Amino acid sequence: MKSIEKAVSALQLMVESGGELRVGDVSRHLKVNRSTASRLLASLAGGGLIEQDPLTQRYGAGILAVQLAAGFHRKFDIVEQAQREMEALARETQHTAWLGVLSGAEVVVLKTVRGSQPIQFAVEPGHRLPAHAAAMGKALLSLKPDAEIPGLFEGPLTAATKQTLHSLDDLLRELSLTRLRGYAISDQELFDGVKAISIALTERHKGTSIAISVSYPLFALADGNDQPIVDALLAFGRRFGARIGDDRWTR
Amino acid sequence: MKSIEKAVSALQLMVESGGELRVGDVSRHLKVNRSTASRLLASLAGGGLIEQDPLTQRYGAGILAVQLAAGFHRKFDIVEQAQREMEALARETQHTAWLGVLSGAEVVVLKTVRGSQPIQFAVEPGHRLPAHAAAMGKALLSLKPDAEIPGLFEGPLTAATKQTLHSLDDLLRELSLTRLRGYAISDQELFDGVKAISIALTERHKGTSIAISVSYPLFALADGNDQPIVDALLAFGRRFGARIGDDRWTR
């Protein structure tokens, strides 16, 4: 259903453009005539999914989007529940705590809590990270059976840094290692000089999974000993896992 | 662009159904073949706007919806700013404070803060109220020029109670009265036995408008004197209006 796919692409474009979109933008990026772009946006606006500012003529997110998102948050209510625990985690480790969910072959960052260290590394909620390079991505992918992994990635794995895994085989090996180890590591595979540790948690009843990670610049860890961070993260897993019924942590 | 309009209708249906949707639901309510409904939802899911639970096959909101909503909240950041002030308002008046925005001829409730009175009247955020019957609706409509009002309503005004205005002329009269008075009143026009007072606020730079209201059951106001509530609401308007640059309150 191509016209709907185009409409969704336009919405993705809106997100990437920072929430505002003009008819011309859609026309250019989707390579359709301005007339088509105009009608497309008008149709989306008709139902309130997006709204047109009567002054600037620009389109922005509408109330229907907010109502839809509310449904998402009802399903992923662990995200809200995790907030306080994340603050404790960031306090303990002094580094940024992240929360993300899997979307295809990408991790979408939903929350970040900054640590007390003067230099912190974080992105704004809403950003997408390549799953094969991010610690949260590996943690979430490791929940899936190997057979499902190749279907998520089309084409070669994008290289973020020199350390990024670039073959599916490497990734699968890393995932089985992650399963054994109990947590995932990204050692400068996403950002140079930044390391991250992550665990994944699944709410038993709803089957929804999130990843929690702690990231830190290498120079902030003088002795290179990240065991305290790993311990804090595993403790988080036991506390929070017990609460949401993830039995991988309670036994 | 009919197929897109159908897709948006499906999303509205999802909101009304409490965030979950099956192919059959869409097929029935939109009166299309199951095959069409299936393809429609699959297309929406392809871009991540919605997601299909692999187990139940049910469709729910996707991450793209969350990202879109984030853009909305960035635009309507007064909503977040209003939170604390609303809490104060609910404390002062002892009744429920509401925050809503206009969407066509309806008010969408975005926040409610309950008062201290044992019996409270409130709906969940996300609910839509008929603008011509709700105090918030009248307050927001009164910002628009009379000429724009008829275009928002198609067909007769739906009657919520016996007090509901049922002609456009009555509504326009009421709106000009609201403009003079400075605040809007709904006296059992939406719910029997419930009265509400509301003001509208506009953020100068972004041009976004919200309504704040206080609602109370009639029996909770023994002497029928609602002046304290009006005063509290007007004080709210002066405080908050000054902060967001709404000059109707600062002079």
Added chain:
DNA sequence: ACAACATGTTGCATAATACGCAACACAATC
């Protein structure tokens, strides 16, 4: 345990409709 039913997902031919072109309206820019 098997039938009867409901529900979700594919191929295929036809009818619906989305598309580009062009023209117009309106601002913004020079």
Added chain:
DNA sequence: GATTGTGTTGCGTATTATGCAACATGTTGT
């Protein structure tokens, strides 16, 4: 005041969305 950029209509054609049927799978009932 001419020029450029942008958003929104009519209109004919070609794309594509649709219902039908069949299949796959899951659910209910006896």
